[in-house]
Amino acid sequence: MIIGDRLKRCLAEARHIVAFTGAGISAESGVPTFRGAGGIWNTMRPEELASMEGFLRNPRLVWEWYAYRKRVIAEVQPNAGHCALARMEKLVPDFSVITQNIDNLHRRAGSVRVFELHGNIERNYCITCGRRYSNEEVLQAAGVPRCAACNGNIRPDVVWFGELLPDDQWEGSVRASESASLFLSIGTSAVVYPAASLPVIAKAHGAYLVEINPEPTPLTERADEFLQGPAGSVLPELCDVLYEARKVLP
Ligand code: OAD
Numbered sequence: 001m002i003i004g005d006r007l008k009r010c011l012a013e014a015r016h017i018v019a020f021t022g023a024g025i026s027a028e029s030g031v032p033t034f035r036g037a038g039g040i041w042n043t044m045r046p047e048e049l050a051s052m053e054g055f056l057r058n059p060r061l062v063w064e065w066y067a068y069r070k071r072v073i074a075e076v077q078p079n080a081g082h083c084a085l086a087r088m089e090k091l092v093p094d095f096s097v098i099t100q101n102i103d104n105l106h107r108r109a110g111s112v113r114v115f116e117l118h119g120n121i122e123r124n125y126c127i128t129c130g131r132r133y134s135n136e137e138v139l140q141a142a143g144v145p146r147c148a149a150c151n152g153n154i155r156p157d158v159v160w161f162g163e164l165l166p167d168d169q170w171e172g173s174v175r176a177s178e179s180a181s182l183f184l185s186i187g188t189s190a191v192v193y194p195a196a197s198l199p200v201i202a203k204a205h206g207a208y209l210v211e212i213n214p215e216p217t218p219l220t221e222r223a224d225e226f227l228q229g230p231a232g233s234v235l236p237e238l239c240d241v242l243y244e245a246r247k248v249l250p
Helices: 005-013 052-057 059-075 080-091 105-109 167-179 195-204 231-248
Strands: 016-021 094-099 114-116 119-126 132-134 154-158 182-186 208-213 225-228
Touching (some): 005 231, 016 167, 016 195, 052 059, 059 154, 080 094, 080 105, 080 231, 094 167, 167 195, 182 231, 195 208, 208 231
Parallel strands (some): 016 094, 016 182, 094 114, 182 208
């Protein structure tokens, strides 16, 4: 991949870099994406499996689907893309990851400043009293786990269709996007709002907008650069350029 002079300069000089990620960054770890070839929503119904109405109608079906995903995600490892972002954070004064993923792979790779817009599959809470539970506490249950305090049903702490994003994560993400000098949109189809508005917000506030994806998306024509390819190959290359550039700066 040829990294142009403009992007090299940005990598060398940017005070604040934001990496905005979607399911595509975890594809090379073996976590299926939602859309496109092999996408989860090609064969599963989101309104049945990822909504509060679906959970209230059939808690067992929804819980079993998430218990299965919890087990799949627990088995996979962060890939070269996640690891490159974690290394980049150490080289830049201000670096934020904003992720739509619930798989916790950024933190497992070593990223520290991570905004999770759609929750985290390693956490759970009671729908009645809000008490929080770890996966270890709930995965042994036969069927839907029940709250030890109030006997309510426990659900995964992920954002479902029709639900608001967590306030603090959203507000932090907007602030980071507004102050970014370089904004990398990585492995997202950029069609799910409000998350998909962040690259546009960043660009409107002066960020250089770079998209990394094997396929074009609706964002591609607004991006300043489109780096076509898998995150696991493109991000280590960007990280190497960043490392070389920052090494020689005082
Ligand atoms: P999608 O499944 O919609 O899009 C995945 C994107 O990753 C596509 O644009 C692929 O071309 C790209 N891709 C595939 N392999 C890749 C690779 N190796 N490297 C880089 N990119 C690759 O996933 P999201 O955009 O994350 O919401 O979906 C957004 C939201 O829709 C999800 O957070 C989820 C879903 O419904 C909730 O759960 C609330």
